[in-house]
Amino acid sequence: MVPVLGRYAGLLTVGLLGLVVFGPLAVFLPLWSALTLGVLAAGVAGLALTRIAVLKARCEKLSGEVDLLSRRLLKVETGAATAAAQPQPEAAEAALRAQIEELTVEFGLLSGIVRDLTGVVTAQDAEIARLNARPVAAPDLRSEIRAEIRAELAAPAPEPILSSRPQAAAPEAPPVVATRPVLPASPTMRPIPPLPLPPRPIPPRPAREPEEEAEIIRAFEGEGLEIHLQPVVTLPQRKVVAYEALARLRVGGVSTEPETFLPVLERHGRTTELDRRMLQRAAIVTRHLARRGSETMLTYGLSPLSLFEPGLMRELARMAADDPALAGLVIGLPQASWRGLDAGQRSLLAPLRGRIGFSLDRPDDLRFDAAELAALGIGQVKVPAEMLLRPASERDRLADIAVEDTAPALARAGIRLVATEIGDEADVPDLIDLDVPFAQGSAFATPRPVRAEVLATPSDAPVPPPEPEPERRSFRSVLRRAV
Template structure:
């Protein structure tokens, strides 16, 4: 109450004086009273207008200051959003590496398109050079049709996997010279130009890369096997197929590991070709194990880039459907690839479930969902021993499940845990304490090449050719669609 009265004390005083002074004047001198009230009202109006003008000037001044502050704040925020000089260079380097990979994949597409066009040109030239047959009498035409031979496709280096594993029977009669000059060839699969998963390292030594490509295109690629044993019995229960490359100029007794040549093949867009050749040899080894009556599995780690090549997955699915002996083959993919599968890739992998096995390897962390992995058809998880024995060194790899319970949680979902990279015998008892039932590493056996007589085994008997085969015709639009 007191602050209110103190604020309006002047007005109350003037009002009381006006009531005391002008009250009697209004009774005795009404005219003078009216004039006095009018003058007082004019004075009050003038004071109010002056106060309003002062307040308006202050508001405009405050508005200008707020506008100035807002412009300064916007300038500060814009400057803070700009990348710092020290962070711009790594980002630019990463973009350059990604562009390098894109150019490598595009060069692979152009190379394959060139092969397709040259093959079609050769076939067209052969058809044009073929002499026209002499007209035969009407009665002899049915006999010529019945005696026409069936041309067998010639498998090439880029043929589908089913053509690699099954050889076509020889023709029943020799071909005419003009027709035998240009044998029909299947169109090689085209790589898909997509952004790779991890960008490879930039080129360092062009001469060394040329040696690697020369060895890869020649006979330098080999398949080595490293056993997977059970603990504590150390009985061999599976093998892992590993790619090795013998490069000219190096020690002939040693072969280069994937870390030495895989980045070069990724830059050149040749990883899919590597997987095709390795899968061909892995299939031969699996059939050899099946003929011996062994239930030993063979695992091969597929490159993440091959997931973006639909023809490879389709050929692999067709091969496992046509050959039940490949039930011992297990396809391994990195944890990041399993997590990023799209609908198309899931649809291509679904027909293989139950016919071959799937495995998860190269994990980034230990956050495994056993039910989700089982729903994908994964029956094996391979984890480096360092992540199991020393998880505190990589805290980001820890999961909600304790390390001691990881093997049991996976086993309840029908998934077996394999510890890899074991080179020290002292780590084996610790792994047994963690209930790890399977292990792999140099402590048990080093990777060794497959015997030559196994790889040169005869392929399985091919089915009889169709009675009336027709030439396979592909439009150039379909070739471009497969390339894109």
């Protein structure tokens, strides 16, 4: 009510004054009152017309501004539609990056193929050299020199070069082991002292028999491949915290080590298939450990040739992405492979980082850069105990830090050191003095095969509930129950 009165207060005031003033005048002076009312009505009409004109001008101005704003809005919408239709620089950059990564992977694959071809050609050359290597008796240099001199003296004069008759081919000289100086064609010459013969080279080790290689291949293609586990324990408690998956091949009923069958598989290009089958079984064992509620990790050392097989690494990345239980799986690569990673191999290992673990094994020296290893995602370094306890004296194999500082330096970067190949119990105290936290070897336990029922368990089986821990009772309650 107050806003209405405040808005029309002037009109109400004028109306009340007109009623008070013109009411008596209309009674006593009707003519003057009518004239006054007409003048007032004309004035009010003029004011109304003026206000209407002002409002009309304002409306036209507002209409022009609205028209201008609508045209600007239409222009902005047209520009936005055009910009949306054009490719965004971020999308173009992402597409270009994806193409570059794909080309990088292809280049890595091609480089791997070239390296494989080089290895195959080198192996073939070595095989040819082994086949051609035969012990040859050294000929008598004196009799050979005398025979050559007699042949040169008895030979007829050479025919002219322009002769149309074909020249007879000279007989090939027998192979000469030792080198000798060039002799002059003169019949008078001094006797040549006997030249020392070079030492006879040691013949290379003969290659494996084809029948034995065929038997190894048949065992590999059949059911001869086995997975063995060797525990990794803590020092000095000797608590099992991890396992290493080791490949064994049963040939003729005898379990053979990788040193026996791995060169044959490499020669026949079957190492990638070996790693694929071993990774499948290692994944089954890892899932079995996860179902039991164990936090024990499982390590498997890949062959360096598997880095040049993108299909295997992509398959492993898909397995790790689909199954979170594979977080307990750790793949190991030699130190030389970690140092020689190219852009394609790094892109293949990038999807695996954070889903499975990485390990450095089979080292060539103790030059470990903890920061660089941590940047690569390596969480474990396995070193033979022989290198830690009795380091080599060669300059290129010495580390930048002392051997006793190796384990603490790696631990500060979040990398654990594992001493392997421990066969003597007397080496354990020395490793404890070096602050080595983990150890592995026959001194603690030998590799044992995985039970068949574990490998036969389906991977998609439901996870059973964890077994309840036994209730701990005090000794007093036990005595009370006994009484």
